[in-house]
Amino acid sequence: xxxxxxxxxxxxxxxxxxxxxxxxxxxxxxxxxxxxxxxxxxxxxxxxxxxxxxxxxxxxxxxxxxxxxxxxxxxxxxxxxxxxxxxxxxxxxxxxxxxxxxxxxxxxxxxxxxxxxxxxxxxxxxxxxxxxxxxxxxxxxxxxxxxxxxxxxxxxxxxxxxxxxxxxxxxxxxxxxxxxxxxxxxxxxxxxxxxxxxxxxxxxxxxxxxxxxxxxxxxxxxxxxxxxxxxxxxxxxxxxxxxxxxxxxxxxxxxxxxxxxxxxxxxxxxxxxxxxxxxxxxxxxxxxxxxxxxxxxxxxxxxxxxxxxxxxxxxxxxxxxxxxxxxxxxxxxxxxxxxxxxxxxxxxxxxxxxxxxxxxxxxxxxxxxxxxxxxxxxxxxxxxxxxxxxxxxxxxxxxxxxxxxxxxxxxxxxxxxxxxxxxxxxxxxxxxxxxxxxxxxxxxxxxxxxxxxxxxxxxxxxxxxxxxxxxxxxxxxxxxxxxxx
Ligand code: FAD
Numbered sequence: 001x002x003x004x005x006x007x008x009x010x011x012x013x014x015x016x017x018x019x020x021x022x023x024x025x026x027x028x029x030x031x032x033x034x035x036x037x038x039x040x041x042x043x044x045x046x047x048x049x050x051x052x053x054x055x056x057x058x059x060x061x062x063x064x065x066x067x068x069x070x071x072x073x074x075x076x077x078x079x080x081x082x083x084x085x086x087x088x089x090x091x092x093x094x095x096x097x098x099x100x101x102x103x104x105x106x107x108x109x110x111x112x113x114x115x116x117x118x119x120x121x122x123x124x125x126x127x128x129x130x131x132x133x134x135x136x137x138x139x140x141x142x143x144x145x146x147x148x149x150x151x152x153x154x155x156x157x158x159x160x161x162x163x164x165x166x167x168x169x170x171x172x173x174x175x176x177x178x179x180x181x182x183x184x185x186x187x188x189x190x191x192x193x194x195x196x197x198x199x200x201x202x203x204x205x206x207x208x209x210x211x212x213x214x215x216x217x218x219x220x221x222x223x224x225x226x227x228x229x230x231x232x233x234x235x236x237x238x239x240x241x242x243x244x245x246x247x248x249x250x251x252x253x254x255x256x257x258x259x260x261x262x263x264x265x266x267x268x269x270x271x272x273x274x275x276x277x278x279x280x281x282x283x284x285x286x287x288x289x290x291x292x293x294x295x296x297x298x299x300x301x302x303x304x305x306x307x308x309x310x311x312x313x314x315x316x317x318x319x320x321x322x323x324x325x326x327x328x329x330x331x332x333x334x335x336x337x338x339x340x341x342x343x344x345x346x347x348x349x350x351x352x353x354x355x356x357x358x359x360x361x362x363x364x365x366x367x368x369x370x371x372x373x374x375x376x377x378x379x380x381x382x383x384x385x386x387x388x389x390x391x392x393x394x395x396x397x398x399x400x401x402x403x404x405x406x407x408x409x410x411x412x413x414x415x416x417x418x419x420x421x422x423x424x425x426x427x428x429x430x431x432x433x434x435x436x437x438x439x440x441x442x443x444x445x446x447x448x449x450x451x452x453x454x455x456x457x458x459x460x461x462x463x464x465x466x467x468x469x470x471x472x473x474x475x476x477x478x479x480x481x482x483x484x485x
Contacts, residue, residue: 004087004170005029008036008080008094009069010102012124012241013054014202015061015163019122020093025164032089032170033062033069036076037181041101044364046333049191050200052183054240057201059178067169071176077108084117087172092117095124095241098279099371100286126276127157127245130283140284142293142386147280148273160247193331198236198367205237209248212268213255219264226325226336227410232268233334235368238275245272278376281386289359289375292384296469300384302354311452312347313361315415318451320427321401322346324414331414333367338404344381345395350458352465355382383466391466394459401427417448 005024012018013035024031035055043051059069072079080092092113096106110119123129128151134140141147185191199207212232222228237243252269256262282288292298311317315326325339335343340362347358359378363369379385383393405411408426412419418429420440425432430444430451442448 001088002029003090004032005091005093006032006034006080006083006089008034008076008092009058010035010095010097010241011239012095012244013058014205014242014244015058015065016202017160017244017247018095018163018241019124019161020095020120022161022164023120023122024091024093025167027091029091030168030170031067032083032087032172033058033067034072034080034083035069036072036074036079037183038075038105039073040075043183044366044369045185045190046194046365046367047363047369048183049185049194050198050236050240050333050367052178052181053200054242055178055181057203057242061163061202062169065164065167065169067167068175069178070172071178071181073176073181075108076105077112080109081112083172084113086174087170089170090117091120093120094122096121096129097125098130098283124244125241126279127151127249127272128154128276128280130280133280140280141277142281144274144277144387147277148270151273151276156253157246157249159250160244194333194367197332197334200236200240200242200367202242205234205242208232208234208237209243209251212248213251213265216252216255216264216268217259217261220267221264223267224338224404226339227405227407227413229336231337235334235370235373239368239370239373245275248272275373278370278372281376282372285386288379289371290356292355292382293379293386294384297382297384299469300354301352301465301468303352305351305353308351308452309347309353309357311449312343312351312353312358316449317346317453318430318449319346319397319401320408320411320415320418320429321397321405324405324411327414329362329365333365335366336410338400339410340377341381342395342397342400344378346397348378348382349391349394349462350453350455352458352462355379355384392463394462396455396459398427398455415448417442 005027007021007024015021055069055071062068083089106121113119132154133150141150198204212234215230218230222230234243234248238245238248249269249272252265256265259265285293312326315323315330317323321339322343325335325343329335344358347353348355355378359374362374376385380389383389383391401411408423411426418426421429421432421442422436425436429448432444437443444450
């Protein structure tokens, strides 16, 4: 009898260019396709919604090939150990993940399984395995550009491989149903906006990639314009591995070689390496989600203003671009990158609320919530990351709004109570006179809030606080024998 092979699906919920699946199919063994949901590592609401639909889509694709997805709940090492014991499976194929709990999961699996069970782990989620490159001194890169150059020097990523056309599946008793994982919201169902915006799953990913390739020629010049909506929106598909980064890289490179201007595709390819860099940082600095990489920020005097935090979360700060972004996030599970930077800066600098509070909210509400990208993004904006924007660079949400949403169309879309204001007032509605407010059918302070903070005062407060912690750090490092990690 030919013992079966387990394909442990993790964040690679696709059939195309799925190295562990292809390797398992090539082994000639009957396949058991498994997904293990671990409630010990809870997902945010939007991610859980996405995962439900992504697993359903994967299950349908496997059914077309004559199999199905075996679903288990609990810690992966125990669940897979049980399936091995029940089926006599002799090999397990999977893609590595880079969060510290995922690496622990892999170690535990290795310890739990008998020595004669072969484990095949592949670096399938990234173009460059995180342990493949280092500085000349052998230490991890902390700055993007040299990291990127070094990654690119390794040469082009391998071309994507098609999904296996034929597989034999082994039967397994006792699979849970995807519904049993209870990933969808229970009443009230808040997922309408997500449903109307996204098509989770591999087909949705391929459609999104086609659209991204079509729009790529606009990307270099217009990627910072949230009103134009021309960025790829590939982030949730890449996060859940419904699309491999190789598929994205090759589709964009092929577009670059055909197009008269390759600038947009090349700029998008470069963004893929920001994703790589975040996972690289998380791999080498596993405490990235919890600890500021710059030590002075451990002593930062964050405020604990619940009212301001809730106004930020609800999109009711009185600053239209901030509110538009936060409402886009709440309604669709996604926010434009430039607006992510501006709302994050506002939280951390103008409201002086710590970056982890913001990161937690994003993890709960983003469909692309990704521990590596999110932690690196927040540390970058907060100024406490390795390769971060300096803390003293504070985005002014009014100037940013006028620059990147010049006609106010993004604001009008997400903050409909301001839709009828003239463009001259849309970025600072509190300055609209009574007549203008009346004509626009909005009363500032009643239908839409007055600004919750003064930008100039809070900017100065943030700078003063930063000087203070820098001073503290300086006096510590000036002491003989002291060192900063
Ligand atoms: P595009 O501009 O079309 O870029 C293509 C792909 O490149 C993206 O899909 C993404 O995979 C990758 N990419 C682009 N920019 C970045 C970046 N700065 N860092 C890492 N990867 C990038 N991205 C997430 O995927 N998940 C998160 O949880 C997340 N949290 C963030 C939090 C903050 C505070 C900030 C400032 C950024 C965050 N980002 C996060 C990065 C970035 O905002 C999103 O990847 C991007 O907006 C997704 O939209 P897109 O697919 O249209 O991007």
